[in-house]
Amino acid sequence: METPWDHRYAQRTQRMKSSAIRELLKLTEDPEVISFAGGLPAPDVFPVEEFTSACEKVLKDFGAQALQYGSTEGFTPLREMIARHTSRYGISISPDNILITSGSQQALDMIGKVFINPGDRILVEEPTYLGALQAWNAYGAEYVTVPMDEDGMITSSLESALRCGVKFIYVLPNFQNPTGVTLSLQRRQELIEIADRYGVPIIEDDPYGQLRYEGENLPSIVSMDNEFRRNGSNEYRGNVIYLSTFSKTLAPGLRLAWVIAPTQVIRKLVQAKQGADLHTATFNQIVAFEVARGGFLDRHIWLIRRVYGERRNIMLDAMEELFPPGVQWTKPKGGLFLWGMLPQGMDTTEMFKVAVERKVAFVPGTSFYALGGGENTMRLNFSYSSPDLIQIGIERLGNLLKEMVIAEK
Amino acid sequence: METPWDHRYAQRTQRMKSSAIRELLKLTEDPEVISFAGGLPAPDVFPVEEFTSACEKVLKDFGAQALQYGSTEGFTPLREMIARHTSRYGISISPDNILITSGSQQALDMIGKVFINPGDRILVEEPTYLGALQAWNAYGAEYVTVPMDEDGMITSSLESALRCGVKFIYVLPNFQNPTGVTLSLQRRQELIEIADRYGVPIIEDDPYGQLRYEGENLPSIVSMDNEFRRNGSNEYRGNVIYLSTFSKTLAPGLRLAWVIAPTQVIRKLVQAKQGADLHTATFNQIVAFEVARGGFLDRHIWLIRRVYGERRNIMLDAMEELFPPGVQWTKPKGGLFLWGMLPQGMDTTEMFKVAVERKVAFVPGTSFYALGGGENTMRLNFSYSSPDLIQIGIERLGNLLKEMVIAEK
Numbered sequence: 001m002e003t004p005w006d007h008r009y010a011q012r013t014q015r016m017k018s019s020a021i022r023e024l025l026k027l028t029e030d031p032e033v034i035s036f037a038g039g040l041p042a043p044d045v046f047p048v049e050e051f052t053s054a055c056e057k058v059l060k061d062f063g064a065q066a067l068q069y070g071s072t073e074g075f076t077p078l079r080e081m082i083a084r085h086t087s088r089y090g091i092s093i094s095p096d097n098i099l100i101t102s103g104s105q106q107a108l109d110m111i112g113k114v115f116i117n118p119g120d121r122i123l124v125e126e127p128t129y130l131g132a133l134q135a136w137n138a139y140g141a142e143y144v145t146v147p148m149d150e151d152g153m154i155t156s157s158l159e160s161a162l163r164c165g166v167k168f169i170y171v172l173p174n175f176q177n178p179t180g181v182t183l184s185l186q187r188r189q190e191l192i193e194i195a196d197r198y199g200v201p202i203i204e205d206d207p208y209g210q211l212r213y214e215g216e217n218l219p220s221i222v223s224m225d226n227e228f229r230r231n232g233s234n235e236y237r238g239n240v241i242y243l244s245t246f247s248k249t250l251a252p253g254l255r256l257a258w259v260i261a262p263t264q265v266i267r268k269l270v271q272a273k274q275g276a277d278l279h280t281a282t283f284n285q286i287v288a289f290e291v292a293r294g295g296f297l298d299r300h301i302w303l304i305r306r307v308y309g310e311r312r313n314i315m316l317d318a319m320e321e322l323f324p325p326g327v328q329w330t331k332p333k334g335g336l337f338l339w340g341m342l343p344q345g346m347d348t349t350e351m352f353k354v355a356v357e358r359k360v361a362f363v364p365g366t367s368f369y370a371l372g373g374g375e376n377t378m379r380l381n382f383s384y385s386s387p388d389l390i391q392i393g394i395e396r397l398g399n400l401l402k403e404m405v406i407a408e409k
Numbered sequence: 410m411e412t413p414w415d416h417r418y419a420q421r422t423q424r425m426k427s428s429a430i431r432e433l434l435k436l437t438e439d440p441e442v443i444s445f446a447g448g449l450p451a452p453d454v455f456p457v458e459e460f461t462s463a464c465e466k467v468l469k470d471f472g473a474q475a476l477q478y479g480s481t482e483g484f485t486p487l488r489e490m491i492a493r494h495t496s497r498y499g500i501s502i503s504p505d506n507i508l509i510t511s512g513s514q515q516a517l518d519m520i521g522k523v524f525i526n527p528g529d530r531i532l533v534e535e536p537t538y539l540g541a542l543q544a545w546n547a548y549g550a551e552y553v554t555v556p557m558d559e560d561g562m563i564t565s566s567l568e569s570a571l572r573c574g575v576k577f578i579y580v581l582p583n584f585q586n587p588t589g590v591t592l593s594l595q596r597r598q599e600l601i602e603i604a605d606r607y608g609v610p611i612i613e614d615d616p617y618g619q620l621r622y623e624g625e626n627l628p629s630i631v632s633m634d635n636e637f638r639r640n641g642s643n644e645y646r647g648n649v650i651y652l653s654t655f656s657k658t659l660a661p662g663l664r665l666a667w668v669i670a671p672t673q674v675i676r677k678l679v680q681a682k683q684g685a686d687l688h689t690a691t692f693n694q695i696v697a698f699e700v701a702r703g704g705f706l707d708r709h710i711w712l713i714r715r716v717y718g719e720r721r722n723i724m725l726d727a728m729e730e731l732f733p734p735g736v737q738w739t740k741p742k743g744g745l746f747l748w749g750m751l752p753q754g755m756d757t758t759e760m761f762k763v764a765v766e767r768k769v770a771f772v773p774g775t776s777f778y779a780l781g782g783g784e785n786t787m788r789l790n791f792s793y794s795s796p797d798l799i800q801i802g803i804e805r806l807g808n809l810l811k812e813m814v815i816a817e818k
Contacts, residue, residue: 001646001647001671003610003646003647003648003671003673003674004608004609004610004648005524005610005647005650005670005671005673005674006673008524008576008577008610009523009524009677010522010523010524010525010526010529010548011526012522012526013522013523013524013677013680013681016523016677016680016681016684017680038478039478040477040478041477043472043473043474043476043477044473046472046473046476046477048468048472048473048476051468051476052464052465052468052469055461055464055465055468056461056464056465059457059460059461059464060461063452063455063457064452064453064455064457065452066662067452067455067457067460067660067661067662067663068449068450068452068455068660068661068662069447069448069449069661069662070662102511102664102686102690103686103687105683105684105685105686105687106685106686109684109685109686113419113421113422113547114418114419114422114425115414115417115418115419115422116419117419117420117421120419131684131687134683134684135684135685137684138522138681138684139419167417168417199413200413201412201413201414201417237410237412238410238412238414239412239413241414251476251477251692252476252477252478253475253476253477253478253479253690253691253692254476254690254692255511255686255687255688255689255690261414262410262412262414264412264414264415265412265414268418268422268425271422271425271426272422272425272547274514274543275425275514275518275540275543275544275546275547276514276515276518276544276685277511277512277514277515277518277664277686278512278514278540278664279664280664281511281662281663281664281690281693282662283660283662283663283693284690284692284693
């Protein structure tokens, strides 16, 4: 049916594409498909009982306030809790440095709205998080990419990339989506120093930082940058905007995340958010506060680490056993994803179609490349499927890969 | 503290202003201030008990699904319920014509993102809903305005406005925010015919349609437009995009609203929403579905009508008694707001400062004028304050107005 809206779309609408992942996920809704495609937390670890009592308590204690309009900045006790939690890592921030967003995706959207003019160049890792590209494409962003290896963004390539002039650097230092790779301590330091030399600020996106299954935690870029600039105080210096979320530690269905930024940036983000959705759901913020307080969140993260760490091990062991030679993959120390690299010339988008017929799914890696490429790569999620299904799914993928490698020869 | 972000804002950020209302609301947080400023539903009518049982039931029956990521389009049973409800009004739509949004504010933002190029002209009522201006300013919208009287937008002024070329017409036909005025049946018909003649589509924003306290319901513009174009079927013709919300009938703190649009427009809005917040909170959608189903919402709306209708009457009676001659106001048949008009030359922004000192607040009307003006107007909310406080607040305003009118002479 034709309508007068059809020829009225804005130019930016041409640049918006439906997320390949979300479209692929629809193909994988068949319950027989073992899906390593989504970025879904395991439903088994959601604290359903704690949510049930928190909802009851919040509606009893807060009643109408929990259902009423709230402030754009977010529920103050929740922002205070996040400020206290952040200070554990040696950065002193106040609730005025925090904006609660409707998921990290909204934080990315608001950052795009406030900072990106059409044609502005953003420096991203190659590959990088698809959701950031999707948010920023709508504002006309262009991209400059820096390749990665097993230690994250290759900082020796950073200077030549910064010489083209970029608005900011976007980096996911911990267990990156999609590769699972962690930026090494030395590279973090180099990133901060080079960025400082070029006067370019950084956005640190850290949804998975707390989900580490081996090794020592590395300091966040925001805290290292603060240390780098310190003048005797641990006051937040504002060069790095930091994003995190409750989606991976509590539950994604609440859509709750936060931005840490200089107060003047928070004010601009608040203005953008007023026009975007007024504020994040009051009820969800108070319930999350109620669930997270009193140390529950820390204890709960221990459980998540145990469950996901085991699943990661099972997936890595099965791949070792069942994938043919010539296929390589990352060994993430945390997070939700690992990254498969097939021999050059093989195409994971083609492979995806056959895989779904064989009832196993992943995300073809090319979606994560801002400037194209990565046709031979794939993202595998290890948090969502049970250990048994991980074993069977990897077996299915292994068989398919073996056939492909043989056919290639 | 200076940071490298300070000189990196996008050009559009200059156009974003913090909502005057939301800034003013901060001044009125003093609990002694009787506030007619907000657009807040009465907390006394929130169905707290029903929410408590719904949360428990949803977490028991849906468990992890309610806390997991969901589809961008929204929870299917909720979309089906809205589709059924809409068909009561003679338009046949499917769930594919519906997108669930994080409040109507997000629907306005997504419409801006998908349709508005910088410099595009949007036709709005004068005055109009501030939130729409705030959403669309960020996309570089320009405005053409049509004045209003007690029957809504003056349609005889519409043709000359449409001759400048506009992308779409934005209209709030029922108990408009800010004026409380309802577009008459004849004007609705004229609007549809003139828009059709110029080939311009319409956005009908209807947050208050169900909150009528006297008189007969008028058909929606979307249903009248369908009737106008009908070819024997009541299939949705797509010329009018329709917005509504659960904020005024259930609770605003859930941030739940919806858009009805042609399927191809819904697909574009879905792409925009993917980049904006992935999806609206799953839990909230299932809980709202659970609360609204089985006829509860219809019964609950009866209660809201009774409470708000009584408060409207009290405010109107008090104004009649206590406001000095020369001050005029609308007598809304529904909704949350009425509109005060002071003698020309008087300034409600100046008056606001004194009013807050005297512990009563309203919104100066000028914020609602897309092209400036309205310095002598004010918006008063009658849904939020209790009958006693309405009486006292209007007395305080009346005293202040009397002093101002005398000083003016």
